[in-house]
Amino acid sequence: GNSVTQMEGPVTLSEEAFLTINCTYTATGYPSLFWYVQYPGEGLQLLLKATKADDKGSNKGFEATYRKETTSFHLEKGSVQVSDSAVYFCAYNTNAGKSTFGDGTTLTVKP
Amino acid sequence: GAGVSQSPSNKVTEKGKDVELRCDPISGHTALYWYRQRLGQGLEFLIYFQGNSAPDKSGLPSDRFSAERTGESVSTLTIQRTQQEDSAVYLCASSQGQGGGYEQYFGPGTRLTVT
Numbered sequence: 001g002n003s004v005t006q007m008e009g010p011v012t013l014s015e016e017a018f019l020t021i022n023c024t025y026t027a028t029g030y031p032s033l034f035w036y037v038q039y040p041g042e043g044l045q046l047l048l049k050a051t052k053a054d055d056k057g058s059n060k061g062f063e064a065t066y067r068k069e070t071t072s073f074h075l076e077k078g079s080v081q082v083s084d085s086a087v088y089f090c091a092y093n094t095n096a097g098k099s100t101f102g103d104g105t106t107l108t109v110k111p
Numbered sequence: 112g113a114g115v116s117q118s119p120s121n122k123v124t125e126k127g128k129d130v131e132l133r134c135d136p137i138s139g140h141t142a143l144y145w146y147r148q149r150l151g152q153g154l155e156f157l158i159y160f161q162g163n164s165a166p167d168k169s170g171l172p173s174d175r176f177s178a179e180r181t182g183e184s185v186s187t188l189t190i191q192r193t194q195q196e197d198s199a200v201y202l203c204a205s206s207q208g209q210g211g212g213y214e215q216y217f218g219p220g221t222r223l224t225v226t
Contacts, residue, residue, distance in 0.1 A: 046214040097210035
């Protein structure tokens with residue numbers, strides 16, 4: 001069935017470290033892929049998205065590339081900040097409308 | 112403009128009672144989703160409304176759960192005869208269109224505690 005698998009957390013990094021959070025998906029067709037972020041005490045919000053193969057989504061220094069051949073959408077940032085501490089969710093939409101979310105990865109960045 | 116709002120923000124209820132959760136989507140958004148998020152876990156899809164089409168109820172965990180939406184406005188999620196395992200944060204989201212590249216805008220959630 002359809003699913004999203006994310007790297008298990010929690011992930012703890014020092015400020016300015018490189019971040020990768022892996023995400024792979026199982027879906028038929030050509031879904032759109034998303035990363036959502038939930039900062040402490042706030043609601044979920046879109047971080048970035050990609051709607052077709054080889055597209056790169058980017059925002060706030062984060063990037064992710066839609067890799068159809070490996071069914072992946074890994075999230076990366078070259079230099080994390082304390083303010084990036086949050087829970088990150090990988091997700092996809094099918095054209096039929098249904099969304100599937102991963103279990104979330106908690107990132108803590110220490111000064 | 113106003114975002115997605117949900118009420119109540121917190122609800123404590125006794126086992127066996129019914130509860131009703133409300134979601135006000137962003138005006139003009141045709142799609143509306145309900146999710147359940149248990150502590151430390153991901154989002155569990157419950158139900159999806161798109162315009163006047165029949166809702167996708169495939170995620171509802173039992174017949175104690177039901178949801179309604181009036182046109183493209185308010186939605187209510189009802190849980191009958193609540194059980195302790197229903198304790199979770201219930202999230203509502205809306206989007207401008209159906210699936211595809213449309214992002215979802217989330218409300219703050221309703222934290223339900225069943226004692």
